[in-house]
Amino acid sequence: MWNRIRALIIKEFHAVWRDKKSRFVLIVPPLIQLLIFGYAASFDVNHLATVIFNEDDGLPARELVARFEGAPAFEVIGHISREAEIAQVIDPRRARLLIHIGPTFSRDIRINPPAKVQLIVDGRESNTSLIVLGYAGRIVADFNSEWAKSHGEPLPPAHLVVRSWFNPNLESRWFFIPGLVALLTLVVTIVVTALSVAREREVGTFEQLLVTPLRPLEILVGKATPALVIGVAEGTLIVIVGILWFAIPFRGDVGLLYAGLVVYVLAVIGVGLMISSICRTQQQAILGAFLFIMPAVILSGFATPIANMPEAIQHLTLVNPMRYFLVIVRGIFLEGLSTELVFRQLWPMAAIALVNLAGAAVMFRHRLS
Amino acid sequence: MRLRGLIRKETFQIVRDPSSILIGFVLPVVLLLLFGYGVSLDAKHVPVALVIENPTAETSSFAASLAGSEYFAPQAVPHRPAAERALAEGRVQAIVVLSSNFTRQLPSADGAPIQLIVNGTDANTARIISGYVDGAWQNWLEHTALDAGRALAPPVIVEQRVWFNPEVSSRNFLVPGLMAIIMTLIGTLLTALVVAREWERGTLEALMVTPVRIGEFLLGKLIPYFVLGMGGMAASTVMAVWVFGVPFRGTFLVLLLVSSLFMLAALGMGLLISTVTKNQFAAGQVAIIVAFLPAFMLSGFLFDIASMPTVVWGITHIVPARYFVSSLQTLFLAGNIWSVVATDMAALAMMAVFFLGLTRRKTRKSLE
Numbered sequence: 091m092w093n094r095i096r097a098l099i100i101k102e103f104h105a106v107w108r109d110k111k112s113r114f115v116l117i118v119p120p121l122i123q124l125l126i127f128g129y130a131a132s133f134d135v136n137h138l139a140t141v142i143f144n145e146d147d148g149l150p151a152r153e154l155v156a157r158f159e160g161a162p163a164f165e166v167i168g169h170i171s172r173e174a175e176i177a178q179v180i181d182p183r184r185a186r187l188l189i190h191i192g193p194t195f196s197r198d199i200r201i202n203p204p205a206k207v208q209l210i211v212d213g214r215e216s217n218t219s220l221i222v223l224g225y226a227g228r229i230v231a232d233f234n235s236e237w238a239k240s241h242g243e244p245l246p247p248a249h250l251v252v253r254s255w256f257n258p259n260l261e262s263r264w265f266f267i268p269g270l271v272a273l274l275t276l277v278v279t280i281v282v283t284a285l286s287v288a289r290e291r292e293v294g295t296f297e298q299l300l301v302t303p304l305r306p307l308e309i310l311v312g313k314a315t316p317a318l319v320i321g322v323a324e325g326t327l328i329v330i331v332g333i334l335w336f337a338i339p340f341r342g343d344v345g346l347l348y349a350g351l352v353v354y355v356l357a358v359i360g361v362g363l364m365i366s367s368i369c370r371t372q373q374q375a376i377l378g379a380f381l382f383i384m385p386a387v388i389l390s391g392f393a394t395p396i397a398n399m400p401e402a403i404q405h406l407t408l409v410n411p412m413r414y415f416l417v418i419v420r421g422i423f424l425e426g427l428s429t430e431l432v433f434r435q436l437w438p439m440a441a442i443a444l445v446n447l448a449g450a451a452v453m454f455r456h457r458l459s
Numbered sequence: 460m461r462l463r464g465l466i467r468k469e470t471f472q473i474v475r476d477p478s479s480i481l482i483g484f485v486l487p488v489v490l491l492l493l494f495g496y497g498v499s500l501d502a503k504h505v506p507v508a509l510v511i512e513n514p515t516a517e518t519s520s521f522a523a524s525l526a527g528s529e530y531f532a533p534q535a536v537p538h539r540p541a542a543e544r545a546l547a548e549g550r551v552q553a554i555v556v557l558s559s560n561f562t563r564q565l566p567s568a569d570g571a572p573i574q575l576i577v578n579g580t581d582a583n584t585a586r587i588i589s590g591y592v593d594g595a596w597q598n599w600l601e602h603t604a605l606d607a608g609r610a611l612a613p614p615v616i617v618e619q620r621v622w623f624n625p626e627v628s629s630r631n632f633l634v635p636g637l638m639a640i641i642m643t644l645i646g647t648l649l650t651a652l653v654v655a656r657e658w659e660r661g662t663l664e665a666l667m668v669t670p671v672r673i674g675e676f677l678l679g680k681l682i683p684y685f686v687l688g689m690g691g692m693a694a695s696t697v698m699a700v701w702v703f704g705v706p707f708r709g710t711f712l713v714l715l716l717v718s719s720l721f722m723l724a725a726l727g728m729g730l731l732i733s734t735v736t737k738n739q740f741a742a743g744q745v746a747i748i749v750a751f752l753p754a755f756m757l758s759g760f761l762f763d764i765a766s767m768p769t770v771v772w773g774i775t776h777i778v779p780a781r782y783f784v785s786s787l788q789t790l791f792l793a794g795n796i797w798s799v800v801a802t803d804m805a806a807l808a809m810m811a812v813f814f815l816g817l818t819r820r821k822t823r824k825s826l827e
Contacts, residue, residue, distance in 0.1 A: 119748050129771045130756045133583040136766050154615065180622055182798035183785070186765070204616040213624025214788045216632040217500045217583070218763045223619055224590040230617050231593075237614040246600050246613065247565045248521075251572045252589050255546065257579030265582050285740070373652055376743040380648075384490065388497045393761060395584055397552075398499040417549070424580050431548060 098312030141185035148196025279321035283362025288375035321355035342422030350418035357411035360446020465679025500629035508542035635787035636760030646725025647750035654733035655742035709790030727814025754780035
């Protein structure tokens, strides 16, 4: 039995690797995605086009403007002098932030505080506007405390001291690149397994496989093993690029990461084989894979937190293996997640993997007999 | 006459193949629901551990200001180690610590520190939480000052206006962008797959020996899928406005114009991909890489284009979805702002002409 399975595994590897197209699929798209994603996927704001509308030529106003000009998040691209011009720069998206300082600013700050500074942001991109308002608020708070200090005015009775664990500079990239290990491994593993049977069926070699002495379960093992190796290798590739190229810190245990990766890939293989046994053509398999990948990625916490979803949808995410692996891979990269915490994510994923593989086995047998 | 026959044939093909109907109508609705509900950047009821080392009237008034905000779900935790464990285990997203001498330090010259520790793994959420705590802190300062009978007068206060989206709802921002992604799926992925299948099966060669001209042949392909895509677009618009409550401040005529131009560009891309690859598998892969992924990542739908590195920012200019997303966000939230919409339409029209023209040339070549 093991000889037969081994022969099938070797054949599967050949099938994937010999074919120029499938080799291309394994290497080129993941790398392109890693590079584009690595550089494009970010919620950080920098060089935001900013326009100043300063009606006050006093020193305090100029000092405040200088603080905005010195901040890397903002790039002052111009000045306006009339209120009517505000819409002319915000509407066409020439500027995303407008800082308006009224004519009485310098007088108010000395005689009649508080002086007002008006910030107008473009809400069409809501996340950017929130971040921008946060940055701007901090700039004004810094200005305030320095002003109070240098003018002998009382500081507010309490102040915030913010520290960020695991990612002190709050870089989005540290969040997204470990996430890509989960995403790209998912995509490659699904495509390899979903297409493997569909392709054979289209070409007609699947019938040939059926007349061999191989039993359905053996065929399943033979199809799953190469996918496991390929999925784990893909994950490894992304981990290495993440550490060496994108300089993401790796603080946890490699063994735990691989335990998670293997269980994750097994869970995904189960889904891929199920798709494979349903679909009759490659086109259906591609669409099927796509129909699984899209919701799996969206409902995993990859780009936006699960906690922000409506409760019913949050329950739905519990059957998504990617959800658990994302916690593991990000935790191991950034937080040095402990064995106990990894296991808390591992066992639901293992249960999902078992159900998926068993489901695939049943569907396979059903399909074959 | 011939054209009508072709269109009829294509329409039959779409209607008869359940997978086309699936992609044309079911997929937009399902995706929009999924994305609309699943993708949100608005953090609410964030679990926060609150450590008060020495409870006093002042600390409980601060605790009340946190609890009063819909953004937090504060949990009282007896001491720091317990809070730190909760943060490490992911049970809370942040820790707020009022140390034992908080009340004593309040009247001092430097004031008392309020310590906030956020889990930085999800950098964006961490930033949002720290913004929320900042707001709660400001509120608390104002209230304490008022209670003490004086107005709080910091040197400068910020008055913020978020234009077009005053409640800063991420759904208003994401749903219009999603429509561009869904249209890319229908226009490019579906068309590429279906036409590639015809090349694979050789039914196109059969068509070529009939007296049909290339222009007619392409139009015959284009029109049914155009109608299918615009149907999906209409369904998405209705859902955006009625299900998700996204305001629509532009006019439908302009929306129709922009969507038509985008649809032509997307279809052109799909036809070009299928003509070049002539193979379903390759067409599917290429469509995902050159159309779907860029629409997702480089269109400004989720990630801000202006903050991308210059090279990536440059690449976004050849992504049709970028112009469509920009117009959709503007039409839905801001209205008919011609300087935005007209530029986008010009870019989309150029792309449509380019892709369709190239497809025409490639089709002619492949026949000889």
